[in-house]
Amino acid sequence: xxxxxxxxxxxxxxxxxxxxxxxxxxxxxxxxxxxxxxxxxxxxxxxxxxxxxxxxxxxxxxxxxxxxxxxxxxxxxxxxxxxxxxxxxxxxxxxxxxxxxxxxxxxxxxxxxxxxxxxxxxxxxxxxxxxxxxxxxxxxxxxxxxxxxxxxxxxxxxxxxxxxxxxxxxxxxxxxxxxxxxxxxxxxxxxxxxxxxxxxxxxxxxxxxxxxxxxxxxxxxxxxxxxxxxxxxxxxxxxxxxxxxxxxxxxxxxxxxxxxxxxxxxxxxxxxxxxxxxxxxxxxxxxxxxxxxxxxxxxxxxxxxxxxxxxxxxxxxxxxxxxxxxxxxxxxxxxxxxxxxxxxxxxxxxxxxxxxxxxxxxxxxxxxxxxxxxxxxxxxxxxxxxxxxxxxxxxxx
Amino acid sequence: xxxxxxxxxxxxxxxxxxxxxxxxxxxxxxxxxxxxxxxxxxxxxxxxxxxxxxxxxxxxxxxxxxxxxxxxxxxxxxxxxxxxxxxxxxxxxxxxxxxxxxxxxxxxxxxxxxxxxxxxxxxxxxxxxxxxxxxxxxxxxxxxxxxxxxxxxxxxxxxxxxxxxxxxxxxxxxxxxxxxxxxxxxxxxxxxxxxxxxxxxxxxxxxxxxxxxxxxxxxxxxxxxxxxxxxxxxxxxxxxxxxxxxxxxxxxxxxxxxxxxxxx
Numbered sequence: 148x149x150x151x152x153x154x155x156x157x158x159x160x161x162x163x164x165x166x167x168x169x170x171x172x173x174x175x176x177x178x179x180x181x182x183x184x185x186x187x188x189x190x191x192x193x194x195x196x197x198x199x200x201x202x203x204x205x206x207x208x209x210x211x212x213x214x215x216x217x218x219x220x221x222x223x224x225x226x227x228x229x230x231x232x233x234x235x236x237x238x239x240x241x242x243x244x245x246x247x248x249x250x251x252x253x254x255x256x257x258x259x260x261x262x263x264x265x266x267x268x269x270x271x272x273x274x275x276x277x278x279x280x281x282x283x284x285x286x287x288x289x290x291x292x293x294x295x296x297x298x299x300x301x302x303x304x305x306x307x308x309x310x311x312x313x314x315x316x317x318x319x320x321x322x323x324x325x326x327x328x329x330x331x332x333x334x335x336x337x338x339x340x341x342x343x344x345x346x347x348x349x350x351x352x353x354x355x356x357x358x359x360x361x362x363x364x365x366x367x368x369x370x371x372x373x374x375x376x377x378x379x380x381x382x383x384x385x386x387x388x389x390x391x392x393x394x395x396x397x398x399x400x401x402x403x404x405x406x407x408x409x410x411x412x413x414x415x416x417x418x419x420x421x422x423x424x425x426x427x428x429x430x431x432x433x434x435x436x437x438x439x440x441x442x443x444x445x446x447x448x449x450x451x452x453x454x455x456x457x458x459x460x461x462x463x464x465x466x467x468x469x470x471x472x473x474x475x476x477x478x479x480x481x482x483x484x485x486x487x488x489x490x491x492x493x494x495x496x497x498x499x500x501x502x503x504x505x506x507x508x509x510x511x512x513x514x515x516x517x518x519x520x521x522x523x524x525x526x527x528x529x530x531x532x533x534x535x536x537x538x539x540x541x542x543x544x
Numbered sequence: 545x546x547x548x549x550x551x552x553x554x555x556x557x558x559x560x561x562x563x564x565x566x567x568x569x570x571x572x573x574x575x576x577x578x579x580x581x582x583x584x585x586x587x588x589x590x591x592x593x594x595x596x597x598x599x600x601x602x603x604x605x606x607x608x609x610x611x612x613x614x615x616x617x618x619x620x621x622x623x624x625x626x627x628x629x630x631x632x633x634x635x636x637x638x639x640x641x642x643x644x645x646x647x648x649x650x651x652x653x654x655x656x657x658x659x660x661x662x663x664x665x666x667x668x669x670x671x672x673x674x675x676x677x678x679x680x681x682x683x684x685x686x687x688x689x690x691x692x693x694x695x696x697x698x699x700x701x702x703x704x705x706x707x708x709x710x711x712x713x714x715x716x717x718x719x720x721x722x723x724x725x726x727x728x729x730x731x732x733x734x735x736x737x738x739x740x741x742x743x744x745x746x747x748x749x750x751x752x753x754x755x756x757x758x759x760x761x762x763x764x765x766x767x768x769x770x771x772x773x774x775x776x777x778x779x780x781x782x783x784x785x786x787x788x789x790x791x792x793x794x795x796x797x798x799x800x801x802x803x804x805x806x807x808x
Contacts (some may be wrong), residue, residue, distance in 0.1 A: 148702070189650070243752065243800065252661065256642075259720070263646035272719050279723035284631065285662055285683035299799045301752070303684045303691040306633075306662030314680055321698035325547055327752070341645045346657030397625075397678035401670035405658040413676060530658055531667025533679060 148424045149324050151316075152382040153390045153539075155232030156483045157223060160373035160470040161195035165226035170487055176515055178469045178498035180357040180369045186257075188344055193357050195371025195471025196339060197222070212291045214255035214282035215338040220291055223336065223374030232378050233296050233332060240329040247293045247302040248319050250312025250335035252475030252529075254304070255282035257340040288336045292376075300328050306475065308529030309438070311335055312375060313478025316537055317395040319379050334376040335479035343370050343474060350405060358441035358472070360465035360497055361450065361511045363504040365441045371471020375479030377486070387543035390486045393522075394425030400532025406444055407528060411452030414438075414526065417534035418456055421524065425538040429457045431522050432538070434494045436481045438526040439465020440472050441499070449526065450507035457509075464512040468499030478527035482537050485523045489541040492519045546751040549807065550697045551737045551744040553706055554617025556609045557781060559583060559730030559768065564612060571765075572778070572785040578762050583729050591672045598655055599668070601714045602634035605731045606665040607672065610710045613733030617706070618743055621673035624708040624735065625699055626666065628681040629692025631773045632724065633662040635716040642720075669710075678703070688713070688773040689732070690796030696736050697750060706737035711774040730772045732781070746784055746806050753803035757795040780804055 157165060161179025162172040172179070182193045203218035224230055236245055262277040281287050289304045301322060305314045312335020319331035347353045347368060354367035382391050398420065400413035407414065422429065435457070438449055446465075453463065466484050473480050488494060496515040503511050525537045555565055560580040562568035570576040585604040587596045588611060599607075606628060614621045632638070637659045644652055658664070663681035670679060678699070684691035689711045696709040712731030716724055737744070758779035760766040768775045779792040789806050796802045 256638075259642055260645050263642045263719075266646070266719060272722065277723070279720060280685060284685055284724075285633070286631075286685040286688075290685065299797075301691070301694060301800065302687075302797060303682045303695065305680055306683055307666070307679070307681050308661040308663055317678075318680070318695060318698075321702045322694070325698045325701060326545055327547065327694070327698070341650070342641060342652075342657070342660060345645060345650050345652040346641075346654075346660065349652040349654045349657055397680075399666075399670040399676050399679045401674050401676050403671070404664065404667050405654070416676065529663070530661045531663040531681075532670055533663055533666070533681075 148320060150382045150391045150393045151320055151323065151379045152385065153486055154378045154380050155229050156377040156486055157227035157229045158375050158480060158483050159197060159223040159226060160473060160480055161197060161371055162469055164222060166487060170491055172469055173493050173495040174515055176496050176498050178357060180471050185339060192344055193354065193369045194339060195369060197372050209291060209294055211278055212281040214258045216255040216288055216336055217291045219338050219372065219374045220288050220336045223376055229376055236330045236378055242297055243299045244329045245298050246300045246319060246322055246328040246331040247289045247298060248315040248331055248333050249289045249292060250305045250315050250475050250479060251285060251288050251337050252306060252308050252311055253337060253340050253342055254285045254287055256342055257338065258282035260341045292332060307533040308531055309474050309477055310527040310529040310533040310535040311475040311478060313482060313527035313535035313537055314397060316392055316482065317397060320395060323381060330378060330380045332376060333379055335476035336374040337473055337475035338372040339370060352442050354441065357499050358468055359499045359501065360439035360441040360468050361446050361504055361507055362500045363502050365443060365446060367442055368440045369471040371473040373470055373473040373476045373480045375476055375483045377483060385542040389542040390489055391540045391542060392537060393540050394421040394538030396421030396536040398534045402532050405530050407448040409448055411448035413532055413534045414449055414452035414528055415456055417536040418524065421536040421538045427522055427538065432461055432524050433520040434488060434523045435461055435463035436485050436525040437463050437465040438528045439467055441467060446507065450509055454508050459508040460510055462494050462510050462512050464495055464497045466495055468497050478535060482525045485525045485539050488523055489520050489539060493517055546749040547697055548701055549747050549749055550700060551740050552734060552746045552748060553737050553743045554613040554619060554735030555784065556612030556616060556733035558605065558609050560728040569785045572782045574762065578764055580764055591668060595668055595671060600634050600636050601729055603665050603668050605714060605729050606710050606712045607669060609712060609731035609733035610669060610708060613708060613735050617735035619706060619735055622675045624675065624706055625677040625703055626679045626708040626710065627692050627696045627699060628666040629688050629711045631683055631685055631688045631713050632716060634659055634664055635714050639717050639720060686773050687797045689776045690794060690802045700736050700738045704738055706735050709734040709736065713772050713774045727771050730774050732774050732777050747808050749805045749807060751803050753793050753801045755793045755801065757801055758792040
């Protein structure tokens with residue numbers, strides 16, 4: 148495939164707002180998952196919550212998009228000079244030549260969850276101030292970001308559960324390859340809501356403790372929230388130090404709605420296709436950022452897939468012990484953790500994992516390793532059997 | 545600029561007063577009177593029994609238009625990367641979940657929860673057709689059909705093989721219906737190939753445009769076009785029904801529409 152350059156990127160999660168706090172957390176193996184009573188949830192839950200969202204005020208002209216998810220989107224784009232980078236791209240290419248492709252699983256559904264508690268007792272109507280289009284609809288976050296930057300190019304939200312914001316990299320790559328646009332804002336935003344906390348609990352997939360990816364005693368996820376944004380452009384004359392997207396692999400399990408294929412066949416196919424697009428062999432990959440949700444079946448399936456394709460030597464880890472599982476934002480967050488890893492020569496050691504599962508034969512990092520990296524792979528797998536793997540490289544490393 | 549030419553190999557339509565493409569053609573062309581009518585949706589027999597019992601309108605509709613388009617293209621569903629595009633996914637399921645979460649007993653059903661993901665219809669499609677190819681699920685509010693079409697065209701060109709588009713919309717019950725009044729379920733299926741073949745029906749090229757969207761002459765069809773995101777495709781379907789070359793503009797985003805040329 149035609150490689151793309153990440154000309155800017157930024158992250159906001161339970162680890163903090165901006166890249167510096169994320170790099171610091173990866174180096175020090177600091178996690179952001181806390182146990183608390185969240186919103187009206189009737190039990191204590193371990194969550195990766197972004198600090199300060201209740202205080203975020205949306206830009207005045209976009210105030211009608213107000214919801215937790217769009218607040219997080221605005222907080223996210225405000226970090227690391229991302230706004231200026233997008234404005235430069237718009238100046239270079241024009242507002243109609245910059246696309247917006249974001250992933251989200253639940254969007255601003257929290258607004259409808261609250262509105263359903265406030266229905267008119269006589270008519271059943273929702274409170275008049277409720278704005279479905281700008282909050283709950285899956286597209287709302289891309290709509291918000293597109294308007295925030297005054298863009299007039301193509302846009303969509305990919306909503307394929309936990310692979311959503313990995314798959315947007317593929318959408319942007321194909322749209323740029325087709326010549327329809329010159330640059331794209333990609334990434335993902337997902338926020339805490341009752342749907343996911345109660346939903347994953349109903350499936351008995353939520354740990355009562357901060358999650359422990361690839362641990363022999365792992366017993367479920369910790370739900371998190373976060374925002375990831377990257378600006379993608381063609382990599383016509385790559386410079387030393389540039390971070391490039393060089394491979395995208397996508398597959399479907401065609402197996403079960405909420406359980407992965409036990410041997411990880413779909414995961415393996417996605418990784419193999421990403422490598423093939425990148426023109427690399429498994430031995431070329433220096434580090435794998437695992438999907439690593441910390442449910443017994445997900446980690447077992449992914450471990451089997453990684454072993455089958457890479458053997459047991461490639462360093463790997465999940466950063467969901469740091470951030471929690473940010474669901475529709477996870478693919479984007481972990482793609483950009485890979486970019487941060489390449490930029491700084493850091494392979495993050497896992498957080499929360501105490502005793503590796505002896506049945507999972509892989510080189511899972513329990514401590515952070517600092518050394519230059521050249522090629523890394525990021526895995527994202529979701530409900531409905533939706534799989535996506537991305538390969539990133541650092542030029543001249 | 546335009547996309548490279550894309551070839552239509554299979555086409556399907558299911559909506560009010562149009563139970564399949566053959567029935568839709570004379571109505572789109574004004575050769576028969578068009579009358580909106582209730583949409584009958586059946587659970588597809590290729591879905592395993594457990595999944596079939598749980599299938600709501602969104603799964604029934606998306607699977608019906610997908611299977612009809614694949615059949616029309618004489619293709620194998622298992623071989624087609626696919627794009628599902630819908631403004632609300634399974635709206636009935638979402639409403640039920642919201643009601644439970646607003647009640648004093650928040651006993652969320654695990655099935656309701658895993659059906660709440662926007663890609664649930666795509667997940668069922670994969671299980672039913674054993675398709676392990678790439679699959680995506682999109683939303684762009686009223687621009688959802690255009691977003692799905694662009695994704696399918698660019699995916700087919702990148703993958704170098706035919707891809708399937710399934711664009712469909714169903715409605716929420718009240719109270720969300722008041723904020724998103726989609727009058728009828730409607731779905732469109734297309735198999736689009738980067739190569740000309742024996743089953744090619746038409747050759748299409750897409751570009752962005754700021755011209756106003758083409759409208760339907762029939763007032764009821766025009767009301768559908770404006771009321772259902774996937775029905776924004778109707779001017780294109782009208783042109784395809786005519787079997788003639790031509791050009792239409794369809795609604796996409798407010799400030800960015802899609803011009804589609806049917807060539808040859």
